[in-house]
Structures are given as structure tokens and as C-alpha cells.
Amino acid sequence: MSDQAILRITREIKQIQQGTDLSLAVAYEDSDIRNVQALVVGPPDTPYEFGFFEFSIKFPKDYPASPPHVKAMTTNGGRCRFNPNIYASGKVCLSILGTWRGESGEQWSSAQGLESVLISIQSLMSSNPYENEPGYENCTDKQHKKDMELYVSKIRHETLRIAVIQPLEDSLGIQPDGTVTAKADEWAGETADEDHLINEDRTPFQPFNDLRKRRFLWYYDSYMQTISKAEKEVKVKDKFSNMPFECHANSMDGHFNYPELKKRMQFIRETIAAETQKWAIEGLAAKEQEVGIAANLQRQHEQIVEDLKKNFTIDLAIANGNPFVWELTYFGKPMTHLDGGVFKIEISLSPRFPDEQPRVFVRTPLYHHRVSKDDGILCYFPRRTDEMRYHVEAIMDALEEESPPYDPRTTVHPEAAKLFWGSAEDRKKYNRALRRSVENSVEEIYA
Incomplete structure (x- = not known):
């Protein structure tokens, strides 16, 4: 592969990694930039909603003259076909990839790239994926319409089971019997030797584990809403219906069991x-053993505190001398909806920061579309992920932003989001609920 091709691939990867599209992620091992792993998050309001679909992408030697080779990896071990155009074998049928006949102008050209390939794949994940099957436009009878509904129903179930639950259970070491493996615990506890924080000989390349965990916390309430609604429509052990285009070894077989999905x-x-x-426990051990990341986070905290001396809306402290647990007290800005409120926010950091990103919890109850209802998980977006000052800035921005654009991928409180972006009367209800939580926050702090 030419140096020019490698430079182009590098640029295309960087463009996605630094972009604002929350539904695409890419990564590669330093040893070979031609082999890329990509994650496509299922679009909202589709049966693929917030599923984590992984793809393996290999660039040919003559790229960009020829398109990359793409293989779907989220197939339940080659047993599940997630779309008429995404086979159980991993084949992705798209004219842009040269794997499907297309109309004139739909074929690959050197002007296209990695992002256009991923967007094309994502476009297959529609609200009615049945329409991707050739001949769909001629399907007018009642049976085909019923098939469309049944197809959507089983994709919704398997998205939760295969594209959300299974990869998270694998990365957390959760076994079928509900136990957590010692291996996962041992890996989580390695802090004494920085060389072991990333050990490629022991762990396979899995770049999206942390992303999945953070997004799972964001979308947990949405997942549970989907389950609650769907389990009223089907019975446990009801079998999936086979579609006319499905065949042996290239289908989506199984049965419904939403109560089991909810439990998992x-x-x-x-x-x-x-x-x-x-x-937090690992962090204290890292501090005692003088691991570099502990001293680094301590210095970052001290610098941020120094920079915040003139900012009277934020107080930042380290909890119990542990540089991996930060306590932020936020005083609501005057002339905003948060005016007069006092909110305790906990920032938990991993000894593998920034490879594992902070988890931020608003501990004082706050009715806010960026704050999950039960756990207080905060959805926020730092401009850079490798320095904590950008995280602190982004936390404030997320709480204070009063007119954000609508994006269901950024809302973690479905009920609040529905009111916030609803009618004028809905917005009034949202503001009243927000103000009540602001008023209650003072009582919560000084109780």
C-alpha cells in the first residue's frame, strides 16, 4: 500500500474520531492501520435503537481505487442475520461496497471514504428494514404487511440481546449463571505496574468496551422502556417468525423472552x-504505590482548582485524599433555571484514564434531560477526553445549556426529554419540575 493511501486512511479515521457524530466510532491497532474496527450505534426510533453493531473493515492495497472489505461482527457467532442486507456470515450487501448491484451512480468512487461506508451501513438500519429486501415495493397484501411487523419485532428483541447485552456481559466477565469471572476482577485490579494497564498479550483488541459501558448507562432507561412496551405485545417463548427471504444458516431464529432480558x-x-x-479502591492502591496516573490526576486537580478561583459557581475537591474520586459542588448561576440550586456531583475516574473515561453522577436529585432519573448519570461531551479540565467544562455546559438541539442520542431521561422538546405547555411542565428539584436541592444539601 502506498504512503499516500496510508495518509488518506489516517485522515479518514481521524475525521470520524474527532467528529460530532455520536453513532460512529472507529479504532485500529498501531501495528496495522489497514485493519479497522468500527462501531455503528443503531438509530433512534428503529428496532436497532441504541444497539452496538461492530464491523471489521480491511482496506485493499489499491485503496481508494477499490472499496474497503466490510464484515459484520455482531452476528451471534454467525447465527443471526440482522437485516436483509447484513447476513449471518457477516456479508454486507451494498452497491457502494461492490457487494450488491446498484443503480448508476451508486457504485464506489475514490471520492467516497470510510465515513460514507459507515453511513451507508447505518442507513440499512431503518424503521422498516423489510424494505431493504428486493421486491419489497411489490409487496401489498396483508401477509407481507404482517411480516414487516413481525420482522421489526424480532429485530428489536435481538438488538437488545445480541447487540447490547451480550457484548457488555463479555466485557464485564458476566457468566450465564450470573456470576462474574475472576479474570475480569483481576484485570480490573491491576494498578501496581503501569506496564500491565494495557497488556496486549493477555487481552484481545477490544476498543469499544468503555464506550459501550458509558452509553449503556446513558440509554439504560430507554432500553427498559423498550422492554416494558414490547413484553406486553408478545408472550414468553413465542417463536420468531421466519421471513420469505430468510433461509437455513442465514436467518434470525429464536424466541421472545423480555423478562430475561430485563433481568440481565x-x-x-x-x-x-x-x-x-x-x-476508587484501585485508585488508592495506585496512589500508595506511586503509580504515575495518580500523581498526574492530583496535579490536574490542583491546576483546575487554581483556575477556578474566580469562578464562584464551582467548588472542586478530592474525596478522602483519593485522586480518582472528585467531588464537585455546583451553585446554580443567577438568572438561569438552576439559580439558587446547590448540587453535589461525583466524578469517578479509572486508573486507566483516559483509555477509560470518567463516570459522572449528579448525586443531588435533578430533573434534567441530561441526567438519568434513578442513578443521576450525566450525559456530557468534552472537547478533549485526555485532560480533566475539559471534562469539568463539559459538565457545566451540559447542566447550563438552555437551548440544545434535539438529539435523542444525548438524552438520558426520556420523560424529561419528551417534555423539554415537546409543546410549549410541555416545556412549562419541564421547567416547573426542574425548578422544584432546584428548590429541593438546598434542603437536600443542608438536611
């Missing part, structure tokens, strides 16, 4: 919470 979702959340608590 809840345990994943509990396991992530336990992992977060373990970070």
Missing part, C-alpha cells in the same frame, strides 16, 4: 456500578 440488563447495571466503586 439490571445485572449489567449493577456490575458496572460495582466496577465504578472498584475504581
Whole structure:
């Protein structure tokens, strides 16, 4: 592969990594930039909603004259076909990839690139994926319409099971019997030797583990809403219906069991919470053993505190001398909806920061579309992920922003989001609920 091709691939990867599209992520091992792993987050309001779909992408030697080779990896071990155009074998049928016949102008050209490939894949994940099957436009009878509904129904179930639950259970070491493997615990506890914080000989390249965990916490309430609604529509053990275009070894077979999915979702959340608590224990050990990341975070904290001396809306402290647990007290700005409020915010940091990103919890109850209802998980977006000052800035921005653009991928409190972006009367209800939580925050702090 030419140097020019490698430079182009590098530029395309960087463009996605530094972009604002929350539904795309890419990564590669330093040893070979031609082999890329990509994650496509299922679009809202589709049966693929907030699923984590992984793809392996290999660039040919003559790239960009020829398109990259793409293989779907989220297939339940080659047993699940997620779309008429995404086979159980991993084949992705798209004219842009040269794997499907297309109309004139739909074929690959050197002007296209990695991002256009991922967007094309994402476009397959529609609200009615049945329409991707050739001949769909001729399907007018009632049976085909019923098939469309049944197809959407089983994709919704398998998205939760295969594209959300399974990869998270794998990364957390959760076994089918509900136990957590010692291997996962041992890996989480390695802080004494910085060389072991990333050990490629022991762990396979899995660049999206942390992203999945953070997004799971964001979307947990949405997942549970989906389950609650869907389990009223199907019975446990009802079998999936086969579609006319499905065949042996290239289908989506199985049965519904939403109560089981709900149970597994809840345990994943509990396991992530336990992992977060373990970070604090690891952090103290790292401080005592004088691991570099502990001293680095201590210095970052001191610098941020110095920079905040003239900012009277924020007080930042380290909890119990542990540089991996930061306590932020936020005083609501005058002339805003948060005016008069006092909010305690906990920032939990991993000994593997920035490879693992902070988890931020608003501990004082706050009715806010960026704050999850039960756990107080905050959804925020730092301009840079490798320095904590950008995280602190982004936390404030998330709380204070009064007119953000609508994006369901950034809302973690579905009920609040519905009111916030609803009618004028809905917005009034949202503001009243927000103000009540602001008024209650003072009582909460001084109780």
C-alpha cells in the first residue's frame, strides 16, 4: 500500500474520531492501520435503537481505487442475520461496497471514504428494514404487511440481546449463571505496574468496551422502556417468525423472552456500578504505590482548582485524599433555571484514564434531560477526553445549556426529554419540575 493511501486512511479515521457524530466510532491497532474496527450505534426510533453493531473493515492495497472489505461482527457467532442486507456470515450487501448491484451512480468512487461506508451501513438500519429486501415495493397484501411487523419485532428483541447485552456481559466477565469471572476482577485490579494497564498479550483488541459501558448507562432507561412496551405485545417463548427471504444458516431464529432480558440488563447495571466503586479502591492502591496516573490526576486537580478561583459557581475537591474520586459542588448561576440550586456531583475516574473515561453522577436529585432519573448519570461531551479540565467544562455546559438541539442520542431521561422538546405547555411542565428539584436541592444539601 502506498504512503499516500496510508495518509488518506489516517485522515479518514481521524475525521470520524474527532467528529460530532455520536453513532460512529472507529479504532485500529498501531501495528496495522489497514485493519479497522468500527462501531455503528443503531438509530433512534428503529428496532436497532441504541444497539452496538461492530464491523471489521480491511482496506485493499489499491485503496481508494477499490472499496474497503466490510464484515459484520455482531452476528451471534454467525447465527443471526440482522437485516436483509447484513447476513449471518457477516456479508454486507451494498452497491457502494461492490457487494450488491446498484443503480448508476451508486457504485464506489475514490471520492467516497470510510465515513460514507459507515453511513451507508447505518442507513440499512431503518424503521422498516423489510424494505431493504428486493421486491419489497411489490409487496401489498396483508401477509407481507404482517411480516414487516413481525420482522421489526424480532429485530428489536435481538438488538437488545445480541447487540447490547451480550457484548457488555463479555466485557464485564458476566457468566450465564450470573456470576462474574475472576479474570475480569483481576484485570480490573491491576494498578501496581503501569506496564500491565494495557497488556496486549493477555487481552484481545477490544476498543469499544468503555464506550459501550458509558452509553449503556446513558440509554439504560430507554432500553427498559423498550422492554416494558414490547413484553406486553408478545408472550414468553413465542417463536420468531421466519421471513420469505430468510433461509437455513442465514436467518434470525429464536424466541421472545423480555423478562430475561430485563433481568440481565439490571445485572449489567449493577456490575458496572460495582466496577465504578472498584475504581476508587484501585485508585488508592495506585496512589500508595506511586503509580504515575495518580500523581498526574492530583496535579490536574490542583491546576483546575487554581483556575477556578474566580469562578464562584464551582467548588472542586478530592474525596478522602483519593485522586480518582472528585467531588464537585455546583451553585446554580443567577438568572438561569438552576439559580439558587446547590448540587453535589461525583466524578469517578479509572486508573486507566483516559483509555477509560470518567463516570459522572449528579448525586443531588435533578430533573434534567441530561441526567438519568434513578442513578443521576450525566450525559456530557468534552472537547478533549485526555485532560480533566475539559471534562469539568463539559459538565457545566451540559447542566447550563438552555437551548440544545434535539438529539435523542444525548438524552438520558426520556420523560424529561419528551417534555423539554415537546409543546410549549410541555416545556412549562419541564421547567416547573426542574425548578422544584432546584428548590429541593438546598434542603437536600443542608438536611
